[in-house]
Amino acid sequence: MQDAPASRQQQLEQAERVGPAFSVDGMLAARNGTRRAIAEIAARVRPGMVEEDAVEMAKGVLRDAGLALSWHPTRVRFGRNTVKPMRLASEPGIVLGENDIFFIDIAPRMDAFEGDGGASFVVGKHHEYERCAADAEALFHELRGIWTRDGLTGRQLYEHGKQWALARGWVLNFDLPGHRVSDFPHAAIHTGSLAEFDGAPLPVRWILEIHLRHPSEAFGAFFEDMLLGDSFFG
Template structure:
């Protein structure tokens, strides 16, 4: 499939609307994260996340709300959580939401910490730092999606973390992007166009049972 086909968009597509969806999705991530409290079960967190999105007036959810606590932060999107853990007073969690606003897809995710565990705090920050480094590499080099994830693995290792290469980013667009069958960003052999691809970074602590996640639109 050609790069043009993999980066196709619908007749209603608007870059302005994509940026609006991005802003609204980040607002939702922050609101959901602020609602997470120690003692809450993961299932309760996901239900609260859906309620917040409904309160914000979303068009619809295009991928399930995914909030992971503790060891479940190591699990990738398509894996089920183990059990229904309770968020601890010194714990780590991430929020991953895919939401349609004004018929355009937002997809954002970030990791947060309760308490003061320094390694959890460092892990949460590292996921964003690595994202920022990889996004800057894309802006300055114009490299392929494949090369971007090679670089991401290098940067994760340099920072002392393990990059989960089962997570390699994906398309977004005017809803639904799935009709374009574009595959993963990390398999894309061309320079990714701005406003069409989500860069995902998921890392694991080298010895402890937790990780961190960060994703945003390459724009």
């Protein structure tokens, strides 16, 4: 006799399971180490750098911080590479201009715990790049705030995000639709996206990803962080 199909509630609970080493304190420590490393990497990026050299620099920063293990590739993307989905390789040899945009995407492991974070930065002056970078972070907090107040599902959050982005002249990239984090490896527990999750997400379980692109020009901006309440953000 076949087992009965899992109920919707059982499916949601299974998607938010954790491994045997999971702890909230461990996950938050990995998150905090990730944010510190992003700031350190960004401070070392300069116009004239080649993207591949920036990636190697970022790996060095992570090693020096005791975060040599990563569960996905370390990425620093410059200029027109900022529109590419993460699953696609960067165009090689891109040099950061004097007035340019770049983003960082890192996923260090701290002991058993997965960190994951990203942010965008502008060098020099460029109004549209600055607006795009600011809007990527603003949309992250817009969706996080709605989740905190209204308990929307992951799917509803990303649908709201799509309309928010369009109203400001951007395209929200659904190739980066948010995902689980846990004690490593979360992929052994759940590989589905936040944008397809039909429950109200639990805190310290999900990464909310925002990737905005200009609808016709070759630049975009990225921001991601753990889905957490207001007290974790200054």
